[in-house]
Amino acid sequence: MGRKTSPSPVEKGYQELQKKHELKRPVFKNCIRAFLVGGFICTIGQAITYFYIYYFDFTEQTAGNPTVATMIFLSMLLTGFGVYDHIGQFAGAGSAVPVTGFGNSVISAAIEHRTEGMVLGVGGNMFKLAGTVLLFGVFSAFIVALVRTLLTMWGVL
């Protein structure tokens, strides 16, 4: 739906000139940071998992649920106290990909729009970022499960 499909020679010439001055993203450094922070968050998740296994009646398989909920609770504190956006600037995907990032996207939108009221503001905007994850998660899961179930029914699998 773009303005036009291919850039004109003038546009191309300028874009090349501009590229020379454009600051490059420090991809390697960003990846290292994402790895370290992302890994660290997952390690905390593992510690919380063991906590639920030791002190509650959760098995390795069922402890995932309370772990995720706890991580999102922590994410709420960090988001509310204005820390998570700074972690995000440092870590990039390292703090965006874990569920804490999912929590952050819901929580940040919720607190951002409280000035527009609880119903239209918080309620209406809570999922403005995370909604896409829900949509594609649910829809792809539906397709995957449907295909697998049909294949099983037809005896292919």
Add this chain to the structure above:
Amino acid sequence: MFPMFFWAFVVGGLICVIGQLMFDVAKLTPGHTMSILVVSGAVLDGFGLYEPLVDFAGAGATVPITSFGNSLAHGALMEAEKHGLVGVLTGMFEVTSSGISAAIVFGFIAALVFKPKG
């Protein structure tokens, strides 16, 4: 227990690096990146590959957003085994509900308690 922590760190970190590459190299928005990761999780579960990863890496596989797609698909598949095709729809949130409900509940609490710091 130590190998578990180690592999959780490594696998979780690597999934985040994949996300970072989607940000920086493919120049995708966070929304696009998260959607692709979630879909990948669901597809991997369709091939029965995500569960072994969870067994191997623990939180390294359950904490990244990919696990969300995995558990949605997993819930749907489990219900489908019991109830046939209807289960595909009804079982979707069987396993995953905690992440979404926690995000909703804590998001609302946060909206009551916190103000954005800017």
Add this chain to the structure above:
Amino acid sequence: MMLKGKQSWVFQNRPVIEASAVSGGPFEGNGRLAEDFDIIHEDLWMGKDSYEKAHTLLLEEAITTAIKKSGCETEEMEFMLAGDLINQITPSSFAARSLSIPYFGLFGACSTSMEGLALGSFIINYNGAKKIVTGASSHNAAVEKQFRYPTEYGGQKPPTAQWTVTGAGAAVLSNNKNKEGKLVTTSATIGKVVDLGLSDPFNMGGAMAPAAADTIIAHFKDMEIDPSYYDLIVTGDLGRIGQETTYELLRKYGVMLQRERFEDCGLLIYKEDQPVMSGGSGAGCSATVLYGHLLKQMHKGIYSKILVVATGALLSPLSFQQKETIPCIAHAVSIEMSD
């Protein structure tokens, strides 16, 4: 004839900038130009219950302070010209509501400050008014909320991104006959909308550079002068990338700027160690730096002729999502010390 060349106005009657004032937020209070601000707020909320209301307050304060410094009353202002980046420019309109001055709402994104100064000078020059107040403002959190993500969202900004200035700048223009030792506007060049196909909203500087270059070239052509006429040519909020690109682009078209006489408001306003990536931006950027810092410098005699080229990226969140490229504009106003 006031129109000179294709797109420039010459203000023979030399409208006087009687006074100016700027207000800012905490981040600007820690910036390089903190001392040039009349009002600094320690808190981004500024005692209001929404960022949008704080945004309105910024502009109100800048305008009332500027009017007070000019020795006039708010009632003497015949027109107010203002604009900002929020949907339907509500902060400016709400400020106009409380100030109750006849009002033109302007939208030129971050070029609004010079759009206002050019139009204000035009009206004064043609005896359309005796006194006019013009201003532009932006509020970091309100603008981020409008254009990008929630402020607490942990998205990573690339190094090409810019930091929206929290601040407002306003100036009182008059048809004062006594111009001695006063700053006057002498000409303005209205820019075309230029779009060379960049679409990354995290690289506004790169997108706006051609517009800046286009207007600067047009200004020199229309006015039949060359860059040495000015002590300083300052762009609005091109940031590091945009400024470098503009400089090179101008050289390519034979306009040789002197590097040390070419500045950018977005690079002046913050300190090196502030996490603003490529520099400051926003409608308040050129407004605060010009109406605060640069005019003071001119009064001190450091510069006597400057050309201010405010640039604006005319995109919306909607146009970006519909994969439109970013159309940009730049307006230039020449300000001189009258002797």
Add this chain to the structure above:
Amino acid sequence: MQQVNPEPAQVEGNNKKDKKLALKVKRDIQSLPQIYDVAVVRGKKDTLVVYKVKHMHRMRMKQIEKDINKMLEKNYPKENFTVSSDFKIFIEAIELKDKMENQSYSEKEAEEKLQKVIELKKAMT
């Protein structure tokens, strides 16, 4: 690698036949190369078999569980086994065993606890 590797335990403490069987099951499973820590608790009807999988084999954990189930079914067709590699079940089994060594812990209590652990394992899937 940290190991517990406890002696097999049986709810009916003095049942020699049970003891022999539990020991044999333990040895059978221990002989598998992917496994490093095994505990067997024999109840009145059910036998709980818990083990740990070497980390590099955890990817194939589900398959290993299937294999063990198959093997036990083949070797001890009359017995009723509950097999698990879950860490939680393992902890519970060790806890139960430790309690059983305490004289004041009755057979009835032990059996109840064992059933509880087995339930936990069944609720898992």
